[in-house]
Amino acid sequence: MSIGIYLRLSLADGDLSGPKKESNSIENQRLLLREYVYSHDDLVGDIVEYVDDGYTGTNFNRPGFERMLSDARKGAIKVILAKDLSRLGRNYIELGDYLDQIFPRVGVRVIAVNSNYDSNDHLGDVSGMDAAISNFINTMYSRDLSIRLKTAYKARWQSGVITRGIVVYGYLRDKKDKEKWLIDREAAKVVRDIFEWAANGWRVMQIVDRLNEQKLETPLGLQ
Numbered sequence: 001m002s003i004g005i006y007l008r009l010s011l012a013d014g015d016l017s018g019p020k021k022e023s024n025s026i027e028n029q030r031l032l033l034r035e036y037v038y039s040h041d042d043l044v045g046d047i048v049e050y051v052d053d054g055y056t057g058t059n060f061n062r063p064g065f066e067r068m069l070s071d072a073r074k075g076a077i078k079v080i081l082a083k084d085l086s087r088l089g090r091n092y093i094e095l096g097d098y099l100d101q102i103f104p105r106v107g108v109r110v111i112a113v114n115s116n117y118d119s120n121d122h123l124g125d126v127s128g129m130d131a132a133i134s135n136f137i138n139t140m141y142s143r144d145l146s147i148r149l150k151t152a153y154k155a156r157w158q159s160g161v162i163t164r165g166i167v168v169y170g171y172l173r174d175k176k177d178k179e180k181w182l183i184d185r186e187a188a189k190v191v192r193d194i195f196e197w198a199a200n201g202w203r204v205m206q207i208v209d210r211l212n213e214q215k216l217e218t219p220l221g222l223q
Contacts, residue, residue, distance in 0.1 A: 001045035004068050004077040005033040008052040008087045026053055029083045036081065036113050048077060057090035060098075065089075072108045084114040190216060 002123070007029045030049070037043045048071070053062035060066075065088075071077050082088045088110075089095040099119065103110050107217050110119040167173050170191045171181035190211070 002048055002071075002077045002137075003037060003043055003045050003079045003081065004048045004050055004071065005030070005037070006031075006050045006052075006065065006068055006082045006087060007082060008057060008062070008064070008082075008199060010052075010054065010056045026051060029087065032083055033081045034111060035113075057086060057088070059091065060089055060094065063146060069102075072103065073106050075106070078107065079109045079111065081111045081113065083112070085117060087113045088112065098162065 007026050009026050009029075034047065037047060048069040050064040052062040055062040055064075068077070068080065072080065085092075085095065099110060103119065111117065136194070167181055170184055170187045172184045174180040174182050194207055194211075197210065202210075
């Protein structure tokens with residue numbers, strides 16, 4: 001049995017921005033899927049890679065995906081793995097056709113690791129895509145909730161309201177209002193020096209050495 005692992009990365013889908021760049025990298029996907037194969041006794045066979053680096057998931061006109069589909073139809077692969085459903089495609093209506101119609105017709109098992117989707121759990125029915133979409137909606141809800149929380153925190157920060165219990169170095173707790181911090185003028189001088197040194201290209205250890213030379217007490221020691 002040959003096992004196909006599908007890897008996709010796209011700038012158009014926003015996969016190459018911020019922390020997503022690392023989590024969605026081709027190498028990260030490769031390691032995740034190979035580890036999944038090696039840790040499951042029912043997945044035995046040669047691993048074949050299909051890569052679409054720089055292709056959007058909004059359509060299925062991708063050379064790697066088309067080659068994988070061709071091999072599946074020829075019986076060259078019997079299992080397809082992807083990091084999650086969005087790697088296979090972001091058009092969930094068309095993706096549903098592949099999951100509920102095309103891949104089952106050619107006898108191919110599909111696994112989307114992070115989406116907790118395994119077509120073997122839905123043999124003989126069309127509830128697989130429903131479950132997958134539910135998982136997708138839950139994921140989107142979590143992301144939306146995260147964005148809302150960040151927005152709320154940002155609004156509090158801009159109003160000068162703190163969102164954590166421990167006062168960070170460079171500030172003092174306002175004795176008149178426990179939800180606000182005041183600038184520690186003595187510590188502020190040190191903070192400005194640190195930023196200036198960093199802007200001039202100093203490495204972290206160089207900055208640490210300079211602070212030690214000045215015999216400045218650490219933030220932990222001040223608490």
